[in-house]
Amino acid sequence: MADMQELLKILKEGVINYQIEEVGKAAQQVLDEGHDPLEAVMDGLAAGMEEVGRLFDEEEYFVPEVLMCADALYGGLDILRPHVPKLEGVVTGQLVIGSVEGDVHDIGKNIVRMMFDIAGWEVHDLGRDVPLEKFVEEQLRTESEIVAMSAMMTTTMQAMKRAIEMIKEKNPNVAIMLGGAPVTKETADIFGAEGYADSAGNAVSEAIKMVARLREQHQKKH
């Protein structure tokens, strides 16, 4: 039987060093040996991803490394998440996420999605090259508080403006978050989005603020 501290170390370092198999084995061991899966997610996988975020900010890691780390993280998260109880008192929500129509790049979107997964959000990932009406349909179907859209190309980011208009027309109470290489805070404002994430790291905290504002508005109305 392995010590939990030892397993946490394997999970954390496995994410940082993108050791997919080791992370999967350690995650299974956490369950098999009756350890706390939430602790394994938070102090193992998420702690590893936090270090990956630091390495990314300091330009030690770039996109290829982060993608590999993400694979290792999901190798563990997919095993542990079904066993993690819903957290009390933690602000989470539902989110629809996707790369807009015409944009086949979803690297940034996947990294942001991963941060929401770690934070315990219910994520409805539409993938890449998503037709604009699909964002509208999925938001209505899931009643998600946030719709997050990304674009990596300046040409495709224009679609975000049209998507926002379409979503707001059907449901003015949803909050929209934009991100992607060519998107700036100012662009997000101009396009009519409530939120903007300049990195995966701040996407979740921005979403939490947006959900809090939405709920505040909702309470005032009722």
Next chain:
Amino acid sequence: MNKKQRLEAIIKGETPDMMPVFPFVLTHGVYSNGWTLPDVTGQGWLDAEKSAQTVIQTVKKYDYDFAFGSYIDLYFGVESLGGELKVPDQLGGVVGAAKYPVETSQDWPGVKKKLASVFERDERIKNTLKAINIVTQEIGDEVPIFAWGMPAATNASTLLRVTEALCKDMILDPDFVHDLLDHANKFCIEFIRRQYDAGCNSICFLGDVFGTELISPKMYEEFGAPYVVEIVEMVRKEFNQDTWLHVHGSFFKPKAYGILQKLVTETGVKGLLLDQDHSPSWLDENIAQKYNIPVGIPYHCPYLYVGPEDRIDREMKEYIPNCNPKHSFMAPSCEIPPDVPESHFKAWVEKTRAYSSEFYHSH
């Protein structure tokens, strides 16, 4: 000065009469002519005459200085290698790949064989070359017509394999990546060669998304710069033209800036267009003054799209006095967005000319 003299001036480091504008028109020309993409191209076909008119008519309408020789998207060759194009019909869309030829490494040997004859088989490429011929015959005497291409990694990520997979391959299987990149770069070189043969008469302009936005400076040294060298050398040797590079990413930190230095001093790149994070004064101090090469003043694309005209006016007025008169050309931070309104485009060109003319004459 005419447009060719204006270009010559910034290449030589002399002050032109006004700042030249290079709007980096790709899909915009289609919508500007009142067409949608399916009017101009589709899976396995491209209308050469319409492709040519996307250039000719926008040059006439907006009177900008440097142009590409045809309609351009980033997926030429994909369908001839077993991939599938996606051609949206709504205003503002751009061509993409619905399926990439190399989904797994097992697909690669077969795709490699198809690559050998792609220029003889691909109708979109063949008709693009016809379009270049039409354009250069009609406006090539007055307008510098640029050839274009995407160096190895960027070309591989549009022609062969989706970016995310290619990024992971760079860590997991670098030999496989180099094989892909060698072939993607050969494709790029041959496409450029044929564009010059078809009539392009000026700079070779490369677009590279694999700058520091995606990969580390160290990776760029392995997967980027060596391939740029091959293109620069061919263009210089066979056509006696300079190569300019549009590269994405942030180049402020020493390691990343080192890449720019290397590109200019070792690979022979003779002009740069970075993204909107790099201000005119930073570009002046760190590129134009240091290396005496033309540098694009990157105006953030979405602002062209949303305007309004008085904002564009205000910003050109602020931008221009911070630019280096001897080396600057005005450009969008990447491809001009497809559905930029006519009035915004015109305001941008006119204000650039008006304020730069005033500023240059006062120098």
